[in-house]
Amino acid sequence: MQKMTMLxxxxxxxxxxxxxxxxxxxxxxxxxxxxxxxxxxxxxxxMMFVLGIDDGAYTHELIRQTKEFVVAYPGEKMAAQxxxxxxxHGHARDKxxxxxxxxxxxxxxxxxxxxxxxxNFECKLVDVFQPGDCPLVxxxxxAVHENRSPAVKRLYTVGPGHTMGSVRIKxx
Amino acid sequence: MQKMTMLxxxxxxxxxxxxxxxxxxxxxxxxxxxxxxxxxxxxxxxMMFVLGIDDGAYTHELIRQTKEFVVAYPGEKMAAQxxxxxxxHGHARDKxxxxxxxxxxxxxxxxxxxxxxxxNFECKLVDVFQPGDCPLVxxxxxAVHENRSPAVKRLYTVGPGHTMGSVRIKxx
Numbered sequence: 104m105q106k107m108t109m110l111x112x113x114x115x116x117x118x119x120x121x122x123x124x125x126x127x128x129x130x131x132x133x134x135x136x137x138x139x140x141x142x143x144x145x146x147x148x149x150m151m152f153v154l155g156i157d158d159g160a161y162t163h164e165l166i167r168q169t170k171e172f173v174v175a176y177p178g179e180k181m182a183a184q185x186x187x188x189x190x191x192h193g194h195a196r197d198k199x200x201x202x203x204x205x206x207x208x209x210x211x212x213x214x215x216x217x218x219x220x221x222x223n224f225e226c227k228l229v230d231v232f233q234p235g236d237c238p239l240v241x242x243x244x245x246a247v248h249e250n251r252s253p254a255v256k257r258l259y260t261v262g263p264g265h266t267m268g269s270v271r272i273k274x275x
Numbered sequence: 276m277q278k279m280t281m282l283x284x285x286x287x288x289x290x291x292x293x294x295x296x297x298x299x300x301x302x303x304x305x306x307x308x309x310x311x312x313x314x315x316x317x318x319x320x321x322m323m324f325v326l327g328i329d330d331g332a333y334t335h336e337l338i339r340q341t342k343e344f345v346v347a348y349p350g351e352k353m354a355a356q357x358x359x360x361x362x363x364h365g366h367a368r369d370k371x372x373x374x375x376x377x378x379x380x381x382x383x384x385x386x387x388x389x390x391x392x393x394x395n396f397e398c399k400l401v402d403v404f405q406p407g408d409c410p411l412v413x414x415x416x417x418a419v420h421e422n423r424s425p426a427v428k429r430l431y432t433v434g435p436g437h438t439m440g441s442v443r444i445k446x447x
Binding site: 141237 | 285291293348415416442446
């Protein structure tokens with residue numbers, strides 16, 4: 104049975120929630136990464152992602168500038184790095200270097216792959232919509248990479264305050 | 276380290292993945308439910324959801340007709356019901372009745388709440404975008420309900436072929 108309640112109360116019942124990393128590289132060569140929780144698949148063929156990326160974020164600026172970005176599923180050992188790039192702003196610093204995130208060259212775009220991720224999706228910008236208080240960035244996947252180790256699993260947001268952790272299937 | 280691969284291969288590494296139910300009610304009073312995996316928050320204030328809902332789906336037709344719908348987080352004991360409404364089409368049948376899904380009246384719209392869900396969000400249609408092969412339906416939350424039992428947890432898609440299951444935080 105349901106009871107009417109406030110949004111804030113229900114927010115604590117949504118976890119575990121997915122999280123991805125979004126990497127970008129400016130025309131001048133500066134790289135950046137951020138964490139995004141508002142993400143879903145937006146199209147199957149071609150595959151697209153839709154991501155909520157605030158227009159105050161450096162990532163938003165670099166996506167507008169370069170029309171490309173990488174979406175990566177962080178590996179479960181990357182909790183500290185995901186928190187770092189999620190909580191700090193990229194305009195004035197080199198978050199990737201500061202948190203020790205390992206990167207690799209992508210195949211078709213200039214933004215970097217996340218070496219320790221479960222998977223990386225190179226994306227070209229398709230469009231930006233804004234139905235509410237956050238721009239929704241849509242990217243088309245142009246190349247896909249996966250971790251060579253099948254043992255690497257996704258990291259999730261597992262509780263309020265951006266608590267990061269691993270999940271396992273119950274009885275699975 | 277990453278290796279380049281095919282989309283199909285990487286698809287198996289995305290799980291667990293979130294899933295929601297979307298309920299609707301036609302002008303004539305016919306109710307329907309479907310399962311949606313392409314879903315994300317699209318705005319914080321007001322809260323909005325963005326959902327990939329194919330325009331061949333009865334749910335899509337009813338959302339266009341009534342401009343409203345409910346998003347529900349299914350409870351982990353609802354696996355069979357979620358699979359049922361996800362795999363069958365609603366045009367010619369009463370999926371909610373057939374799978375025994377319990378419903379309740381909503382507060383501000385006519386579409387029903389899912390009684391055994393973790394939470395229900397009553398939504399008014401804001402817009403529909405289509406950047407790729409699937410319409411993206413955006414709804415604004417106008418009322419929120421949660422399960423009276425704090426023990427009810429979300430159900431997830433835990434593997435290929437719409438395998439549904441429970442997840443737990445590791446060491447959490």
